[in-house]
Amino acid sequence: MPAAPHRRGRSRRDEAVDDNIEEDDASQQHAEEDAVAEDDEEEQPRRSNKAGKRSTKAAGKQPAAEPLSDVGEDDTADDNLPVNEETFGDKPLDRHEGTKLQGMATDWNMMEKTLRASAFSLLTEVSSAVADGADFDPYIQELARLDLLMRQIVDIDVEILSHEKTLTELHQQVVGGAEIDNILDRYTAGVQEKSEAYEKKTSRQRYAKSDAYAKFRQAIYEVQHPEEAMPPIVEFLPQEEGDNSDDDDDDIQVGGIVQDLKCPITLILLAEPLTSTVCGHSFSKDAITQMLGPSRTVRKMCPAAGCNKQICLNDLKADKDLERKVKGAERRARRREDEMDAEEIVE
Structure with missing residues (x-):
């Protein structure tokens, strides 16, 4: 039975010894790290000096770079010059x-x-x-x-x-x-x-x-x-002082023309209008392409009444401005119909 206390006492001493060893190891490790840091601090200037010497030597082998502001100055000297x-x-x-x-x-x-x-x-x-x-x-x-x-x-x-x-x-x-x-x-x-x-x-x-x-x-x-x-x-x-009817040129007096928004082939409003660069007449895309056929270069007589020009598919260009006008006309027509329906309901 006396052996048990003896073992416990020996264990405390061992623990104390172990603690001292760990503290010594930690102190030694910190000391080594401090020494390495000092060596690095002393080595850094030497490295910097060596790097500086190498950079100086390298710079001596190459010409100095020109300022960016001067690059291309001669090339653009004649562009956007003021008149003075x-x-x-x-x-x-x-x-x-x-x-x-x-x-x-x-x-x-x-x-x-x-x-x-x-x-x-x-x-x-x-x-x-x-x-x-x-x-x-x-x-x-x-x-x-x-x-x-x-x-x-x-x-x-x-x-x-x-x-x-x-x-x-x-x-x-x-x-x-x-x-x-x-x-x-x-x-x-x-x-x-x-x-x-x-x-x-x-x-x-x-x-x-x-x-x-x-x-x-x-x-x-x-x-x-x-x-x-x-x-x-x-x-x-508005007419102002200096405006005389006798002085007006004929081209000033010319008014606008009525633009027909109907296709001369289908006789209804244009759909995806194409306008001829030869005669200026416009057609619905499907109608004119079907009439002219698959070839883009074979010419046929323009289907617009009174036109004696010959056109082909290559002469036709999409007319977005005319398409916008057609859509506006359709919108106004629908609005008029809605207004008429509303009036009938009121009556």
Whole structure:
């Protein structure tokens, strides 16, 4: 029985010894880690110095990189230059500098085309949609606002063209051998002269000859007065001082035409309309493709009444603008039917 306590006492001593060993091992491990860390700290500067020396040697073998801002500077020196004496100097322009003028004129021309393809088309489409509800005051006011906006965009278009025309005229003078040494004054005077001449015009003189404004008014009139020809465009523009009927050109007095939205083959509203680039007549896709046959190049007489042109499938192009008009006509027809049904119910 005395052996049991003896074993317990020996176990405590063993545990104490084990604890001391573990503490010693931990202390030794921490000491080793500190030593390694110190060695690393001492080694790091040496490594950095070696790496720096290697980098310096490598940099000495290669040319220094040029700043990014200078890259391509010579290649773009002639692009988008302003018209001033700093760009062209104070000496007469040579043919090379005249080419710069033509490039600038081309830039203005691209801006004008972008304006026509975006703003003009969008305003015309929006106005056509608004015209559907023109029986209500808010829609009438909105159409008036859109009309004013279209005129303002026409003014901007004319201003852009004045820059293009002035630059083109200067370029032609240089090519013709004229000595132009005051380019800035000539350019400014040319643009100002065209702008002042335009500002002196009345509203009829400004917008009656504008194709964009005429298409804008035509789109509205087709919605409000289907199956009626639009009157002369001057009737939509107020008469002002300086407007004389004797001075009006014949082309100003020409009004719109009634566009037939029915297919000359099916005699019903067009479906997926295709318009001929040869004669301008439009047809439903299925009807005209069936009539012309499978070949895209074999020509046949146009089925539109009174047309003596021959067409083939390759001459036909999808007409999204005409398709939009057809859908608008269908929508208005359904609305009229609904209104008639409502009136019958009330009675």
